[in-house]
Amino acid sequence: MRILFMGTPDIAAACLEALYAAGHEICGVYTRRDKPVGRKQVLTPPPVKTVALAHGTPVFQPRTLRDGGEDANIRALAPDLIAVVAYGCILPPSVLEIPKYGCINLHVSLLPKYRGSAPVQWAVLNGDAETGVSIQQMDAGLDTGDVLVCEKMAIDPEETSGELFDRVTAVGARVLCETVPKIAAGALTPTPQDHAAATMAPPLSKEMAEFHWTDSAEHIHNWVRGMNPWPSAWFVTSGGRKVKVTESRVAESSGQAPGTVLALKPLTVACADGAVQLLRVVPEGSKPMEGSAFAAGLRLKAGDTL
Structure with missing residues (x-):
């Protein structure tokens, strides 16, 4: 099939590579503009652009599609189908009606659950057992189109968002x-979506990654998993030091007050109910380390408040 592909990040690049491998004719690729990356702010192309250029496919990077400025170009490309994966731009009705088979979108959730930009992360943050x-056949709404195909996947209770995203991508x-x-x-x-059952998956932020010992152990563990690899869950010690947590486990508690250090190897802290083992942490201004090494550096002992 003659396909116009629209996408930007790694998951979109993997899907584009798969479409090439399947023998489809990719008549063009739309992606977001190159962005400065890293401390040196090196102008870097999106992953999709790199894949498309390697295959000799023309690439287009408009700021928006909503002003109609790309309609003529898209018609000239004459796609049978537009396939969209994490593009980052809204497709207006004038574009949606161009291809013979319309426009389809790959969304990494079980729609109508988790519409929006961070469905994988919110599935983990909420402790879901599956995603x-x-x-979907795209319409003018945000992830509101009729569903054509849906495939379920189990989520491991120790799996991070990054690990799950790798599996979801494949x-x-x-x-x-x-x-x-x-x-x-x-x-x-x-199949029309049940719009009354829809939930949203808004973008993550560094601020929302904070957790407190007055939260439940399950919540803290899910926050650590769901915020990994970015922005990383974090807490503030009683001494005012910010500490990121990249790996944790739920443990039992003997009923101590939230924030009480219960054990040092591994570093175990009481929560609102139960406790959490802090297996890997990144103290502010320091390198990643085991939780037990962090505890030793602070000279913590059982009964202290973290």
Whole structure:
């Protein structure tokens, strides 16, 4: 099929590579503009652009599609289908109506749950037992289109957002490639979403990554998993020091007050209910270390308040 692809980050690049490998004709690629990256602010192309150029596909990087400035170009590309994966720009009705088979979007949740930009992270933050990928027929709303295909995936209770995202990426690329020929064959029945059951997955921020010992152990553990690799869950010690936590485990508590150090190897801290083992931490201004090494540096002992 002749496909116009729209996407930006790593997951989109993986899906684009899979479409090339499946033998589809990629007539063009739309992606976001190059951005300065790192301390030296080196202007860096999005992953999708790198993949497209390696295959000799024309790349377009407009600021927006909503002003109609790209409509003529998209019509000239004459795609049978537009495939969208984490593009980052809204497609207006004038674009949605161009391809013969319309526009489809790969969304990494079980729609209508977790519409928005961070569905994988929120599934982990909320301690969900499963997630999945959905292929939707796009409409003018945000992740509101009819669902064409949906595939579920279990979430391991110790899995981080980063680890889950790697698995979701592989599944999403496969499902997208399996869906395209079914669309051409007319073998799929669109299923309207239950909009009343919709939930949102807003972007994460460094501020919302903070947790408190008065939270439950399950909440803290899910926050550590869900905020990994970015922005990393963190707390402030009784001495005012900010500490990121990148790995944790839920443990039992003997009913001590929240924040009480229960053990040092591994560093175990009481919460509102239960306790949490801090296995890997990053103290402010320091390198990553084991929680027990952090405790030794502060000369903590059982019964202290962290």
